[in-house]
Amino acid sequence: xxxxxxxxxxxxxxxxxxxxxxxxxxxxxxxxxxxxxxxxxxxxxxxxxxxxxxxxxxxxxxxxxxxxxxxxxxxxxxxxxxxxxxxxxxxxxxxxxx
Amino acid sequence: xxxxxxxxxxxxxxxxxxxxxxxxxxxxxxxxxxxxxxxxxxxxxxxxxxxxxxxxxxxxxxxxxxxxxxxxxxxxxxxxxxxxxxxxxxxxxxxxxxxxxxxxxxxxxxxxxxxxxxxxxxxxxxxxxxxxxxxxxxxxxxxxxxxxxxxxxxxxxxxxxxxxxxxxxxxxxxxxxxxxxxxxxxxxxxxxxxxxxxxxxxxxxxxxxxxxxxxxxxxxxxxxxxxxxxxxxxxxxxxxxxxxxxxxxxxxxxxxxxxxxxxxxxxxxxxxxxxxxxxxxxxxxxxxxxxxxxxxxxxxxxxxxxxxxxxxxxxxxxxxxxxxxxxxxxxxxxxxxxxxxxxxxxxxxxxxxxxxxxxxxxxxxxxxxxx
Numbered sequence: 364x365x366x367x368x369x370x371x372x373x374x375x376x377x378x379x380x381x382x383x384x385x386x387x388x389x390x391x392x393x394x395x396x397x398x399x400x401x402x403x404x405x406x407x408x409x410x411x412x413x414x415x416x417x418x419x420x421x422x423x424x425x426x427x428x429x430x431x432x433x434x435x436x437x438x439x440x441x442x443x444x445x446x447x448x449x450x451x452x453x454x455x456x457x458x459x460x461x
Numbered sequence: 462x463x464x465x466x467x468x469x470x471x472x473x474x475x476x477x478x479x480x481x482x483x484x485x486x487x488x489x490x491x492x493x494x495x496x497x498x499x500x501x502x503x504x505x506x507x508x509x510x511x512x513x514x515x516x517x518x519x520x521x522x523x524x525x526x527x528x529x530x531x532x533x534x535x536x537x538x539x540x541x542x543x544x545x546x547x548x549x550x551x552x553x554x555x556x557x558x559x560x561x562x563x564x565x566x567x568x569x570x571x572x573x574x575x576x577x578x579x580x581x582x583x584x585x586x587x588x589x590x591x592x593x594x595x596x597x598x599x600x601x602x603x604x605x606x607x608x609x610x611x612x613x614x615x616x617x618x619x620x621x622x623x624x625x626x627x628x629x630x631x632x633x634x635x636x637x638x639x640x641x642x643x644x645x646x647x648x649x650x651x652x653x654x655x656x657x658x659x660x661x662x663x664x665x666x667x668x669x670x671x672x673x674x675x676x677x678x679x680x681x682x683x684x685x686x687x688x689x690x691x692x693x694x695x696x697x698x699x700x701x702x703x704x705x706x707x708x709x710x711x712x713x714x715x716x717x718x719x720x721x722x723x724x725x726x727x728x729x730x731x732x733x734x735x736x737x738x739x740x741x742x743x744x745x746x747x748x749x750x751x752x753x754x755x756x757x758x759x760x761x762x763x764x765x766x767x768x769x770x771x772x773x774x775x776x777x778x779x780x781x782x783x784x785x786x787x788x789x790x791x792x793x794x795x796x797x798x799x800x801x802x803x804x805x806x807x808x809x810x811x812x813x814x815x816x817x818x819x820x821x822x823x824x825x826x827x828x829x830x831x832x
Contacts, residue, residue: 372496372521376537406537410521414541422520456520 365391366451367400373411373454377404382451391446393425394437411454426453463831465787466531467795467816468512469803470499470825475514477532478816484793484807487816493535494526498565501782501825504531505571505579509829513579513595515566523565525581525595531831538595542566542583545602551585552614561585561605568782570625572632582622586613586639588651601651604637609656609673616640616676616695617741623781624677629684636690636705641666641676644692646705657705661694678721679781683730691733691760693723693781698735700760711760716747722784726792726809731759734766734786734794734810736779744799745776753794755810769813770804777802782825789830797823 364384374380385399394417401408412419417437419425425432427445432452444450467478467487474492493499497516505511514526514535523542526535542563550558564584572578581589581598587605589598604622613620624638633650636657643658656673666674676695683689692699692708697718699708712718717737726732733756739747746752751770754763777798787793794806801820806813 370520372518376521376524406524409523409540413522415543420520420522 364448365396365445366448367396368451368453368455370454370456372456373407376406376410379404384448390438391441392438393432393435393441393452396441396452397437422457424455424457426455427451462789465789465793466504466509466829466831467785467803467805468502468504468532468825468827468829469797469820469823470502470514470782471797471801471821471823472498473821475499475502475516476817476820478803482789484787484789484805487805489817490532492821493532497524499824500565501568501827503569503571503825503827504829505576506573507571507576509831511571511576511594513569513571515569515581517565523563525566525569527595539591539597542581542589542598543600544587544605545600546606549606549611551610551620552612554615556614558611561587564619567621567623568625570627573627573629574632580625580627580635582625582637584619584621585615586620586622586642588622588625588637590651601647603647603652604645604654607645607654609642612673613639613642614674624680626680626682626690628682628687630687634687634704636680636682638677638680638692640678641695642673643675643677644680644705657701658708659706660701660708661699662697662710663695665695679723681723681725681733683725683727686730689730689759691723691725693720693735695719695741698723698760711756713756713761713763715754715763716752716765720779721781722779722796724784724786724794727786727788728790728792729757732757732792732809733760734784735763736784736796738778744778749773749775751775751777751798753796753810753813766806766810766813768811769806769815776800780824783823785826785828787828787830793828795826795828797826799823 367383469476474495476491500515502514512528516524548561553559568582570580577594626636628634645654646657661675688704690701698712752765777800784796791809799822803816
């Protein structure tokens with residue numbers, strides 16, 4: 364299973380505790396993972412990426428294996444450690460005050 | 462009547478305040494949606510248990526929450542705010558064309574007659590409608606596309622549609638206000654719109670008497686007299702007696718005619734309230750005295766209401782959606798400040814007290830009288 368860590372506000376919104384575990388058919392990419400995440404938790408639609416353009420929201424970041432994947436093309440295959448479940452994909456809100 | 466419910470939106474969550482008809486002993490419950498900006502919370506006049514809330518942050522975007530039990534529990538509903546057709550551009554702060562981009566919902570206006578119909582005013586300015594309790598939203602594009610949209614510019618808070626006023630005689634007629642474009646009216650349920658800004662004068666724009674471009678902060682109507690409208694503009698307090706076709710100034714003896722909210726006493730259609738603010742740069746009360754001003758004559762002659770309000774060292778602001786009236790007699794008034802105080806008066810503004818003092822900055826205040 365693929366592990367996803369959501370930021371606290373989205374865990375509350377989706378009513379999940381701890382990591383989310385997802386199964387993806389086909390290549391595991393940011394796009395396919397978010398497709399599956401939003402299918403499982405429809406309330407998250409629009410919170411991580413725009414509902415129409417599917418662009419990542421500006422203050423959302425994707426980290427995995429100590430790398431910032433936020434600017435990678437959404438169809439690039441994620442690292443093996445993520446696809447095999449050894450490491451989670453971390454979705455987080457960028458550091459900003461307010 | 463079983464009580465009064467005040468719905469408060471703040472920078473960091475929503476709060477629900479309840480009291481019996483004496484409006485003296487309040488219970489404060491919240492925050493709901495802690496950490497999120499709640500631009501507006503408003504209940505349906507048809508079914509008071511039905512409440513809509515606009516929940517957003519710069520990080521995670523826009524959600525709409527709905528309660529069917531008076532705010533005890535909430536369910537996220539639709540958040541698909543998609544502009545209809547080609548969106549085109551409006552003017553940016555520097556006058557260059559800027560594509561229309563959805564940012565957030567500023568204001569939710571439930572229908573006066575149908576519990577499942579609700580209107581949403583959004584940034585960048587447009588009007589949306591849902592007829593299924595917020596599950597799905599459709600733009601009423603006749604407003605954005607009526608012809609002047611390409612010339613609209615944002616105010617300091619963004620280019621927002623922040624005010625929606627429904628005519629109690631029928632929702633074919635609606636008014637909306639946009640910063641900084643002005644007031645627009647539809648007489649056919651939102652299909653077509655026209656600017657209704659004649660008489661407004663704004664020195665801050667190239668043509669002070671232009672048809673559009675005015676920074677209208679808020680408009681208010683008494684339901685018994687729907688052709689009379691009151692307006693707090695960026696500067697100037699204004700009145701229309703002909704459904705917005707023309708406006709004239711009623712600032713009179715106010716210490717400053719800059720401000721944000723304006724409301725009408727529920728029992729006296731000529732009794733109007735504003736909260737003067739020093740200037741567009743100094744968003745705090747003149748002389749650091751928090752004063753609500755009341756006119757009993759429909760404007761021009763204003764009296765300060767100060768009992769129970771801080772009269773020294775006060776530097777808060779009261780935002781456009783952060784003042785409301787109830788429908789009891791005497792009329793109750795409520796307003797929230799950027800300092801987190803929620804002030805209430807149960808006697809038409811003569812005396813005030815703080816229901817709660819240390820909320821996050823208050824963005825919106827609405828009130829319901831419960832059957």
